[in-house]
Structure formats: C-alpha cells, structure tokens
Amino acid sequence: MTTRHEKFAEAVTHLLQAAGVDLADPELKGTPQKVAELWLDDLLKGTSEDPAEILQKTVPGTSDAVFVFDLSFHSMCPHHLLPYRGRVHVGYLPKDKLVGFGRLARLVTCLSRRLTLQENICEEIPQLLIEHLDARGAGCVIEAEQLCLALPDDRHEGSLVLTSSFAGEFAERSELRQRLLNRPKKI
Numbered sequence: 001m002t003t004r005h006e007k008f009a010e011a012v013t014h015l016l017q018a019a020g021v022d023l024a025d026p027e028l029k030g031t032p033q034k035v036a037e038l039w040l041d042d043l044l045k046g047t048s049e050d051p052a053e054i055l056q057k058t059v060p061g062t063s064d065a066v067f068v069f070d071l072s073f074h075s076m077c078p079h080h081l082l083p084y085r086g087r088v089h090v091g092y093l094p095k096d097k098l099v100g101f102g103r104l105a106r107l108v109t110c111l112s113r114r115l116t117l118q119e120n121i122c123e124e125i126p127q128l129l130i131e132h133l134d135a136r137g138a139g140c141v142i143e144a145e146q147l148c149l150a151l152p153d154d155r156h157e158g159s160l161v162l163t164s165s166f167a168g169e170f171a172e173r174s175e176l177r178q179r180l181l182n183r184p185k186k187i
Contacts (some may be wrong), residue, residue, distance in 0.1 A: 010038035010147050031122035034078060043076050046113030051124075054106045058097040065176065067091040068185045075112040075121065077148050086144030086160075091180045092129045092134040093169050112145075118144050119163050125169040137169030139180045 009032040011098040016023060016032070023031075065088070074085035088108045107128065111121045126138035141164045170176045 005033070005036045005040055007042055009033045012036060021043055036107075042113065044113060044115065047114075048112045049110040051107055051128050052132055053102055055099055055128060057103065058099050058133060060096060061098040062094050062096060063098065065091055065093050065179070065184075066114040067179065068101055070186075071105050071108045073108050073112040073121075073142075073144075075118070076115050077146065078115040078117065080148040082117070082147040082151065084144045084146040084148070084161075086118075086131055086142060088112075088125070089120075089141040089143075089180055090125055090129075090139070091170065091176065092126075092133065093176070094139040095134045095136050096147050097133050097135075099133055118146070118161060122163040122165045126165050126170065127184050130167055135168065137167060137171070137173070137176065139170035139177060140164065141144070141183075161165055 012035045013023065016028070017056070021028070021089055027173040069087075069089045071090065073088055074083055076083055090104050090108070097126040107125065108121075122140045122142045125140040128139035129135045141162065144161050144163075145159065146161050149159050149161070164177075164181065166177055166180075170180070
C-alpha cells in the first residue's frame with residue numbers, strides 16, 4: 001500500500017520532470033521525499049487537526065478582555081502555492097470560559113497550516129472563539145508578507161497585507177477594535 005508521503009513524493013517527481021528539471025543532478029537527490037515531508041508534516045499539518053478539539057479544554061473564569069499579540073505563523077496561498085508569513089493578534093471577551101494562551105497559539109497554527117487565504121484565517125478565528133468558548137466577542141488582526149506579491153515581475157517586496165475581523169462585542173465596540181489594532185509595543 002502506498003503512503004501519502006510516497007504519493008506526494010511521486011507527484012513532486014512528476015512536477016519537476018514536467019518543469020524540465022534534471023533529477024539526476026546530485027543536488028536534487030531526495031528532493032521529492034524532502035518536499036513531501038515538509039508539506040505533509042508541516043505546511044499542511046492543520047488539515048488533519050480539528051479547531052474544536054483545540055478549544056475544548058477550558059477553565060471557568062471571566063476577564064474584561066484577553067489579548068494575545070504577535071503570534072507568528074506561516075501558511076500557503078491556495079492560488080499560487082507560495083508561502084506567506086506574519087503575525088496574528090487575537091482578542092476575545094470571555095463569558096464564563098477561558099482558554100489557555102497556548103491553545104490560542106495552537107488554533108492559529110491549526111488554521112494556518114493549510115492551503116488557505118489570510119482573509120479566511122482572520123475570519124475563522126473570531127467565529128471559532130465565539131462558537132466554542134461562548135465568547136461575548138472576538139477579534140483577529142493579521143499582518144503578513146505574501147510571497148505572491150513579492151516574487152512576480154512587479155516585485156512588491158516588503159509589502160504588508162493587513163486583515164481584520166471582528167464579531168460580537170468586538171464588532172460593536174470601537175475601543176476593543178482599537179486595542180487589537182493598536183497593539184502594544186514589545187517589552
């Protein structure tokens with residue numbers, strides 16, 4: 001039986017051959033297998049994870065607001081199969097459940113390790129926090145460098161894409177949005 005990794009490596013071999021790459025080049029020894037490992041074990045790891053399970057472990061409690069800033073992430077553009085990376089800033093208003101900060105970081109990793117748009121990750125995070133934590137409101141801001149903007153001929157290297165999404169009380173209360181958009185400077 002052929003494994004996912006073997007199938008993926010075979011597909012990479014075909015892709016490189018179709019591009020006219022000489023696979024006899026010693027520098028390319030093992031490349032299809034390395035690419036399969038990177039993609040399946042890292043870049044697309046989130047496809048096998050369930051955000052609901054990540055947010056399942058909660059503790060009772062309330063807080064005025066919870067903010068976590070500068071969660072680093074990387075993802076893959078579904079249009080060009082090119083990576084993008086940046087920082088995610090998340091906030092939520094708990095009703096009676098809190099989730100660990102590490103769980104918020106794992107949620108970001110889960111959603112970003114897929115073929116997905118930055119806009120989709122940004123939209124999903126607040127919705128999942130409201131749905132699974134019964135949060136009164138939630139928001140997400142993502143700043144990322146998109147290689148599909150930096151690599152083509154028009155070379156917009158260093159450009160930054162900012163997306164934001166707010167739900168519940170975050171959508172209604174400008175001071176909450178501002179706290180997330182105007183994140184504090186590093187300590």
